[in-house]
Amino acid sequence: MADINIGKAPPNNAVLPFYATATIAFWALCLLLFFDAGNLTNHYFNPHLLAIVHTAALGWGTMVIFGAAHQLLPVICERDLFSPTIAAICWYTLTAGVALLIVAFYNFYTGWVMISGGTLIVLSACAYFINVLFTSHICIRYSVVKLFVVTSGAWLLFTAIAGLLLAINLRYPFFSKSHLEILKLHAHAGLAGWFLQLITGVSSKLVPMFLLGKSARQKLLLYACLFQNAGLLFFLLDGYFFGITAARVIIYVILVAAGIVCWLMYLYDAFRSRVRKNIDIQMKHTFISFLCLGAAILLIPVIVYAAGSRWAILYGALLFMGWITGIILGKTFKTLPFIVWNAHYKTLSGKVKVPLPKQLYSEVLVKWQFRLYIAAVILLCAGIVINATVIIRIASAIWIMVSSLYVINVMKVLLHKTKIVS
């Protein structure tokens, strides 16, 4: 073999436990949504809704993203993962932290349980950031994608620290500002800093790779990075020091939205030049998730100017259940079967006939998952808009079906046994 490093996939314990835990968290999230459907018609600052949001953001979104990132960092940086041990520490601290935090929020234990949970999440974010920094530090080439991965990791750490301070503030108040105002800053650092920038960076690498498309317009990604970070940074500084005001919020939203437009233009450019013409169901999931992100952003002026918390809850539902969930539901079956396939068959390839990665899961279940996901998003949003608990409960029942199909399919992949095709 020549001396070009094509990289070794990180050991499975740096990746698969995250997928398995996130899958269970997603199922738990849908159950919580079902049993607490009524809370989606109340103010967003209530214990059960806080538990639901943190299950979605940490147990589901962050957990699966950590797993995928440990697998993809070597692809993005063209080097091996810095430390699989740190990746494992990341899982232990995140899992324990999420469990403590969810119990604490659900029962509103504002004491050591919530603070310990928050501390573990901060440790997990630290561990992840160390792996990101050191893996990208030894990158051969500079790339905007790498920049996004680093900035998103930094925003996650910032969000986790802010969250821990908020948890301490609930028990031992020390913030001179309103808790709810700082909560908005914490939430947006997580959404526009961690999730948006990580998804922007990773999708800018993966979507062209999956479609066999190319875009020479790398500058669009640089503008995306600048606009997204500038908008978020101004929002946080202004919001903390001068208070959140409607007119200025719109300016920051426009900046972040400009960053999103630049990113989507880059993806569209790669999509237009794609070699692979067939669009599979996983890519359709991604497309619907982008629509949800667009709808959430268009909703911000309504949240700012309209009274009541229904629009804020709709905004959260579109982001967590529409955008983040949509992209994960699709991308799971673009990554996980390949990770598991590699572990079982990479040494057998060419020797004997082996199954293909797509044969490790059920495509029929993914099709149904996609259909039910669309129905669940539409009904959930409709239920929130018309303030109808019964519709939200029906939507949540469909979410339980979506998560059950997802659990079955992910477990089918994770529990796959090596077999030779005769």
Add this chain to the structure above:
Amino acid sequence: MTISLSDPFSEEKLKAQEALYSVIDPELFVNVIDLGLIYDVAFDGDNIVVTMTLSTPHCPMGEAITNGVQNALEKVFPGKEIRIDLTFDPPWGFEMLTQEGRMQLGLK
């Protein structure tokens, strides 16, 4: 990969090509020959040197593909020393797909 009939190893190269048709890129479901990943297979005594590329540097399936090439050639040329020279110069491009590869990817 092009094979000249005047090449003294054309017969071996055709045999190697035939074997490599069985090595599939697990993500694209197209074999490495039709994807244009194999630049050259050189025979030198007991050594076989495969010069090849991947569709993207640090491709997550890279190890599986290079292992597949190694295994497929070991099967048809037992006792030979197989070496794989991975290169990204020139980098892989869509124009390297064969007509069959383009059809399998749904291209006209």
